[in-house]
Amino acid sequence: MIYRLQRIVQEVDHAADIDAALIVLAEGLIRDLDIGVCSIYLVREDDPQVLVLKASSGLNPAVVGKVELRFGQGIVGTVAERSEAMNILNAPEHEKFELVPESGETEFPIFLGVPIITHGDVLGVIAVQRAVNAFTEDEEAYLTTLAAQLAASIERVESQSQLVKETATHVLRGVAGAPGMSIGEAVVLNRGVDLVSVPDRICSNIDADLAAFREAVGMVCDELTEQAEKMRISLSEEEAALFVAYAQMLSGGSLIEDTEKRILAGNWAQSSWSDTVEEHAYVFEQMEDRYLAERANDIRDLGLRVLRKLIAGQIQVPEFPKNGILVGDEVSAIDLADVPLDRLVGIVSAHGSSSSHVAILAHALGIPAVMGVPGLPLKQLDGIKLIVDGFGGLAFANPDRRILDEYEKYIDEEAAIDQDLLELKNLPAATVDKHPVRLLVNTGLMTDYTPSLHSGAEGVGLYRTEIPFQMRDRFPTEEEQYEIYRGVLTAFEGMPVVLRTLDVGGDKPLTYFPINEANPFLGWRGIRVTLDHPEIFITQVRAMIRANVGINNLDILLPMISGRDDFEASLDLITRAHREIEEELGTKIPLPRIGAMIEVPSAIYQIEDICALAEFVSIGTNDLTQYLLAVDRNNENVADLYSSLHPAMLKAMCQIVQGVSRSRTPLSVCGELAGDPLGIMALLGMGIDTLSMSVGSLLRAKKVIVSFSMSELGDLLDQAIRLPSAGAVLEFYAGKLEERGLGGLIRAGG
Numbered sequence: 001m002i003y004r005l006q007r008i009v010q011e012v013d014h015a016a017d018i019d020a021a022l023i024v025l026a027e028g029l030i031r032d033l034d035i036g037v038c039s040i041y042l043v044r045e046d047d048p049q050v051l052v053l054k055a056s057s058g059l060n061p062a063v064v065g066k067v068e069l070r071f072g073q074g075i076v077g078t079v080a081e082r083s084e085a086m087n088i089l090n091a092p093e094h095e096k097f098e099l100v101p102e103s104g105e106t107e108f109p110i111f112l113g114v115p116i117i118t119h120g121d122v123l124g125v126i127a128v129q130r131a132v133n134a135f136t137e138d139e140e141a142y143l144t145t146l147a148a149q150l151a152a153s154i155e156r157v158e159s160q161s162q163l164v165k166e167t168a169t170h171v172l173r174g175v176a177g178a179p180g181m182s183i184g185e186a187v188v189l190n191r192g193v194d195l196v197s198v199p200d201r202i203c204s205n206i207d208a209d210l211a212a213f214r215e216a217v218g219m220v221c222d223e224l225t226e227q228a229e230k231m232r233i234s235l236s237e238e239e240a241a242l243f244v245a246y247a248q249m250l251s252g253g254s255l256i257e258d259t260e261k262r263i264l265a266g267n268w269a270q271s272s273w274s275d276t277v278e279e280h281a282y283v284f285e286q287m288e289d290r291y292l293a294e295r296a297n298d299i300r301d302l303g304l305r306v307l308r309k310l311i312a313g314q315i316q317v318p319e320f321p322k323n324g325i326l327v328g329d330e331v332s333a334i335d336l337a338d339v340p341l342d343r344l345v346g347i348v349s350a351h352g353s354s355s356s357h358v359a360i361l362a363h364a365l366g367i368p369a370v371m372g373v374p375g376l377p378l379k380q381l382d383g384i385k386l387i388v389d390g391f392g393g394l395a396f397a398n399p400d401r402r403i404l405d406e407y408e409k410y411i412d413e414e415a416a417i418d419q420d421l422l423e424l425k426n427l428p429a430a431t432v433d434k435h436p437v438r439l440l441v442n443t444g445l446m447t448d449y450t451p452s453l454h455s456g457a458e459g460v461g462l463y464r465t466e467i468p469f470q471m472r473d474r475f476p477t478e479e480e481q482y483e484i485y486r487g488v489l490t491a492f493e494g495m496p497v498v499l500r501t502l503d504v505g506g507d508k509p510l511t512y513f514p515i516n517e518a519n520p521f522l523g524w525r526g527i528r529v530t531l532d533h534p535e536i537f538i539t540q541v542r543a544m545i546r547a548n549v550g551i552n553n554l555d556i557l558l559p560m561i562s563g564r565d566d567f568e569a570s571l572d573l574i575t576r577a578h579r580e581i582e583e584e585l586g587t588k589i590p591l592p593r594i595g596a597m598i599e600v601p602s603a604i605y606q607i608e609d610i611c612a613l614a615e616f617v618s619i620g621t622n623d624l625t626q627y628l629l630a631v632d633r634n635n636e637n638v639a640d641l642y643s644s645l646h647p648a649m650l651k652a653m654c655q656i657v658q659g660v661s662r663s664r665t666p667l668s669v670c671g672e673l674a675g676d677p678l679g680i681m682a683l684l685g686m687g688i689d690t691l692s693m694s695v696g697s698l699l700r701a702k703k704v705i706v707s708f709s710m711s712e713l714g715d716l717l718d719q720a721i722r723l724p725s726a727g728a729v730l731e732f733y734a735g736k737l738e739e740r741g742l743g744g745l746i747r748a749g750g
């Protein structure tokens with residue numbers, strides 16, 4: 001059973017387009033189940049309450065594409081409306097039955113229909129019919145399992161087969177990543193480690209591509225022959241022969257010939273090769289014989305080896321265009337280091353959400369980002385015109401004139417709002433009732449600090465030191481770190497600078513220090529890693545303390561503190577490093593203030609213990625939300641559930657405020673909530689008046705601050721905290737902002 005199921009799923013996955021995929025599915029079910037008819041309905045793109053018969057095996061082909069049913073209409077429409085399977089012995093007698101004229105379906109009265117659902121949305125219905133024998137529970141379970149497994153594939157193939165044509169706007173729906181809107185040219189990230197995401201590109205020099213391809217194949221062939229020789233020593237003749245067979249596959253034959261044909265037809269070498277490899281691998285995959293089917297993996301393995309060589313000797317490294325938009329399956333923070341930031345105007349990623357680190361960085365850089373776009377048609381997007389709407393979580397490929405005009409207008413309106421906000425730049429950040437609010441910036445990028453220095457910020461509230469660590473291929477030395485920290489401490493001389501110690505693990509990998517865990521966010525992360533590696537921690541802290549000599553504006557912040565123990569252990573190491581430096585210098589130097597991030601729920605319940613040691617605490621709302629709500633901050637499947645304004649978060653933060661008040665420990669917030677206009681309303685309502693945010697959020701934050709009084713926001717918080725859901729809190733605060741005429745601060749132009 002499972003083998004049959006996997007085979008159908010694979011066939012659908014490899015179909016050239018959605019029509020082919022549905023035919024494959026209908027025919028596969030006719031083959032595997034004893035049925036006379038299989039029909040597949042999908043919802044209409046322009047009206048998701050209407051189902052269209054998209055494919056059928058067994059019904060009169062003339063009705064395919066013509067039959068339409070509203071949700072609730074007929075038995076199929078009822079399956080969609082109820083979102084549940086219907087197993088009926090005599091369909092024509094069912095109260096919901098509606099005959100599809102000229103379909104021939106009355107010959108098959110026994111009916112089983114299951115909905116195809118993804119992320120709670122009904123995509124369509126699979127209906128099977130036969131003349132005799134009721135559908136068994138096993139058959140119903142099989143079809144339900146298949147529909148559940150296929151839903152994501154159908155959604156993806158459907159989205160990818162709506163070709164991004166020059167004549168039609170193609171909408172890409174994801175989640176809002178980083179605010180802002182932009183128009184530019186898509187540049188598909190091509191790491192080349194994955195055969196299926198090599199973008200289609202026209203080849204600008206066929207001879208050069210052919211030569212590069214032959215050279216890459218030749219290199220892999222030589223390597224394989226060499227490996228076969230070496231293997232003869234440790235492997236049996238038969239096993240070593242495998243390498244010879246690999247080499248032979250590259251010495252001519254259809255893999256090579258088909259690729260060369262594609263190159264000669266004008267496709268660049270990388271996609272010519274990857275498409276040919278996929279085509280051949282698929283033929284093997286379809287074979288009934290398990291041994292032969294497994295050979296598909298060998299072909300892909302071979303495919304990757306050649307592709308890597310092709311990329312290493314890449315003959316076409318297209319220049320990153322002006323107004324380039326980085327598009328990829330999983331755009332990461334490190335990818336940003338590889339592109340000229342002055343040319344980058346947007347990011348679109350198939351995976352991730354607003355709290356992924358790349359989105360946070362994009363926010364810091366003022367670059368709009370759309371994350372978590374299922375079925376992003378990567379192969380077709382390279383070089384295409386894109387609009388990125390980082391407010392609405394939408395992108396438009398090949399936008400038509402009307403949409404372009406609309407977005408050009410929105411972008412102008414946004415610029416006008418920013419222009420108006422400039423008048424606030426030199427005004428103090430204080431509420432209507434004159435309560436001063438300290439605004440700080442989050443940074444960590446090695447860009448110049450000028451925008452932050454001229455933003456009116458009063459210092460750095462969070463410097464993410466992992467970023468310079470991520471941009472290297474080994475741990476930076478103490479001296480290299482010293483230079484980086486000295487740079488930021490000097491730039492902000494006279495203002496506090498909070499340097500956070502290394503926070504790797506989770507979704508912040510270091511290529512040169514791999515951490516492979518099943519559950520990385522709950523694993524070896526932040527302070528847990530550095531306490532286990534005091535040599536890394538002490539080097540970093542020494543660099544920080546040395547960089548502070550003579551400037552004295554350093555605060556050290558410890559990430560992922562879960563209780564008093566790890567804070568105490570860190571404190572011991574920091575005081576040791578401090579003592580060492582004093583001995584080396586032969587003079588006394590001040591010990592920096594040491595604080596704790598409050599981002600792990602256990603720290604809320606130990607806040608008083610932590611405050612007995614910590615000189616300040618800062619709430620990391622990004623992680624606190626993820627851990628408190630049990631919602632992975634990077635997972636687009638649950639992005640809707642991730643909200644730092646959830647009533648549970650409001651209550652948790654109030655508890656932190658209460659916990660720190662007894663010891664009067666200074667408290668700030670440095671997660672993304674601190675830069676969000678609605679978040680600021682809630683945080684000020686709690687009495688939190690030190691906020692650290694991306695520099696791009698500062699003026700909007702100030703606008704909110706100067707528009708409300710602390711007491712008013714306190715009253716609003718009392719009401720918000722009693723609301724039942726994150727959505728209700730969001731709506732509540734958004735309504736209050738609208739009433740004040742400030743809706744434009746949180747919304748795109750329309």
Ligand code: PEP
Nearest residue numbers: 599620621622623670671
């Ligand atoms: C946080 O978790 O809120 C935070 C500021 O840290 P990071 O986003 O770097 O994990």
Ligand code: MG
Nearest residue numbers: 599620622623
């Ligand atoms: Mg964090």
